[in-house]
Amino acid sequence: MELCFLFLPTILLLSLLYSTILFFKRSAPPRATELKVLKGYPVIGNLPHFIKNGRRLLEWTTDLIARSPTGTVTVAPFVFTADPANVEHVVRTNFQNYPKGDDILSTFHDFLGRGIFNSNGEEWLLQRKTASFEFNTKSLRAFVLDKVRHEAVHRLIPLLKRAGRSGEVLDLQDVLERFAFDNICSLVFGEDPKCLSRESEEGEKFYHAFHEATELTIERAKQPFSLIWKIGRWLHLESERRLRESMETIHGLVEKYVRSRRKRSREGGRSDFLSRFMADGAHSEEFIRDILISFVLAGRDTTPTALTWFFWILSSKPEVAQKIREGIKSIRSRHGNYDSEVLTLEQLREMGYLHAAVSESLRLYPPVPLLPRESKGEDELPDGTRVGKGWTVMYSPYAMGRAEGIWGQDCGEFRPERWMEDGVFQPASPFRYTVFHAGPRMCLGKEMAYIQMKAVAASILEGFEVEVVEKRGKHHLSMTMRMEGGLPVRIKERNA
Template sequence: MEYLSSLILPSALFLLSSLCFILLFSINRRLPNTTTAATVIRGYRIIRNLLLFLKNSHRIIEWSAEVLSTASSSTITIAPIIFTSDPKVIEYIAKTRFDNYARVEEINAALEDLLGSGIANVNGEQWKLQRKMASPEFSPNSLRSFLHDVVQYRIDERLVPLLRDASNSGRVVDLQDLLERHAFDVICNLVLGVQPDCLCNKRGEGERFYKAFREATDISIKRGLMTSVSTWRLKRSLNIGSERRLKESVATVHEFVNNSVKLRTLQRNTGGDDSGGDFLSRFVHSDESLSDEFIRDVLINFLVAGDTTPSALTWFFWNLSANPDIVTKIQKELKSIQNLHNPEAFTLSKLREMNYLHAAISESMRLYPPIPLVPKKCLEDDVLPDGTPVQKGWMVFYNSYAMARKEAIWGEDCFEFRPERWLDDEGVFKQRNAFEFPVFHAGPRACLGKELAYLQMKAVATSVLERFDVEVVEERAEFELGLTLRMRGGLPVRIKERRV
């Protein structure tokens, strides 16, 4: 039956799509597909620009950036979608008219099996309630100290020994994979208070959880990128292919997180010691009326958010490989801050002093933002600040990848990797307008974990650059859009221990 279904479904979908195309093509007259003075690309009367989107669906980031670069303005309409790289438009949809631009329901539906009703996958009152509940949990200095201790332990006891071993053996390693596994160990410790140890131990329950989590996120994202939700919903109803794998992976993820929640709840109810600094402990203590399912969804959303740091670090080390002079400047800063005769790890206060490193990481994220394309759905007819009309139900995407390549925002050297653009005359890091640099989003939905993300990235960068030289052995510049902007094929590097 499974084999029969796998043959019937593609055939039926191909036949259906072919009939629809023939019918629509026969009754529609093609309008000119050119960029007009009003920056509008016109399509067929009924199917609009469906064929254009299908043609470019595999490279939506680059394509939309290319379209924006040739447009007469920073906003372009390809009905029923609008792309923009205009900071004023981003401020308008992300802040000024926040209530009129919501998360896209179709994408929420695609992610719902994994994320449930967590903060990253809801709108309106549900989102406001969770945001209000989560915001105070990111404020305490104790959380920063807890994360720093977790990160430094994972670096010293797992990441550094592994890199040292790679240096001694001379073997090539995939740095992207190592950074993703390290980040997953850290985020699981921060969120759940558990250590899957998938960086070094590629067997057991932790590895099973890691693989299930990655598969569930990958398939869910691919769902969201589909032109029609009916395609994956039909496969889900038949329980075949990727939908069957998603169901199994989500079940594994839910089981692991549910067990963590039940254990912590039991400890609370029996007076056991669960005074850890992780989010699970904080939520279990904050409100006893919260259901286990609600807590599970919130925690899984936090786990997903942790995938942005390895993406940013992968591109950071890739950028450094082409700019050895910048590596030298970072290492010089590390020496000036760290006492070379004191083996003590970089403390929180020392990490905060690293202005040039902070600038280099920010510059890398400017060019390769972990989440480069953010969609919003218009709830009521509107007009954007630049005069672009938006109809109810249309989607507005802001492309931070395209923004990084705009001279009007970043100057004539916008394509260059230049950390100095983030420093003032005294060498102190200076913040940019969040709507010009929306890497951590902006407005009411701005990322709560921004400071924690920088802390983690700087801790990894200092520990690696202080001890090792990282040599990229294969040129990799292509990316793939998954949960975050990943490097296609990984980042193969050779590690060489530095002799200081």
């Protein structure tokens, strides 16, 4: 009954749209050199385009951008772009005009509260300054690697060895997500949920609640109108009930960690984010809770997604995997630490080719492939595109990574060498390579993410052969661009 009531207006609207589309005949689609504005229908504008392509938004927008001579397409009230000059204008030059939209903020509020990823203005700036100070300390980088090393040596590598000996098929995406969740919770709360080893009932509960809250919030965001999920929440429909229950679990555990840390605050000497944010006593429990949930989300989703695509690509590029192994061997020989299972921070920084290979994988498969910003007032982008007040400008790291004008004719190829010059890694402008965003909202955890990805990739590649046993390559858009169906692999231990 509830579902019928909820979707009756939508069904009536779709019927009207279908009748209107049949009435107004459309001309043939424009040629590639003509597509700058996608024409809408009389009265109902571009709504049919969004309804038709709502479940394949990434493919649709990438195709539109590729067909545009400027790399920008207007589908009012949206502008999709892969033009670096437009990106720079939106995220830096005219930053104040392009905050996160109110609809997005309200959609994610139950999950992220007013955390750093779901706030604007002074509220965002305060969290950004607080977090920026902590992310730029040497002690944090050492702490990050220490946690990665512990999790890799004591859980990940033994798990892979057991799988190699038994011949079982592992879902590498699931393994990497559990590894990342353990790691980020240790970094954020100083608490280890032990999800990779599945040793803690409370940790499993936290892990599944976080996953469900993520998926249900994204389902909200996919609705054509925010009013739909708001009515669903008012009616206590199943999806909204499950989201509420998941958030009760998450808030309960996070608040438990906060209270526990307050009692032990006099001990000092702890390096996790919770201890750092509580050190000066200036922040409320709600402030701390929301910003820490945002950090867990970033660490849980982005690095395992990136590594899943990385190992999928390497399964068809054995020469790249071999070159990475040769680099590891050379560095170990130079430093003489053959016994350590995880490379040191200095050694990881010397691994330029591995850094290039990871960056190349991120170029083609960015964890966050589309980024929206809402225009507070009328504006004009550098390429002349007009932006109306209240319109959404969405730039696409996914489309930019495949843009011939940015990366050359071989833009569709996986070629780590494009990042190397005389054996040294050469970074790209963040307005061309938008994987870590750019401007004032640029990802604070970029270096931390590279440390984790390189440490995990080096550990696995040095010790194991990874064989993908089922065809994969399709994506599933959740909070990040996960691999649909996971990544089933067989592991074979390599000789030392």
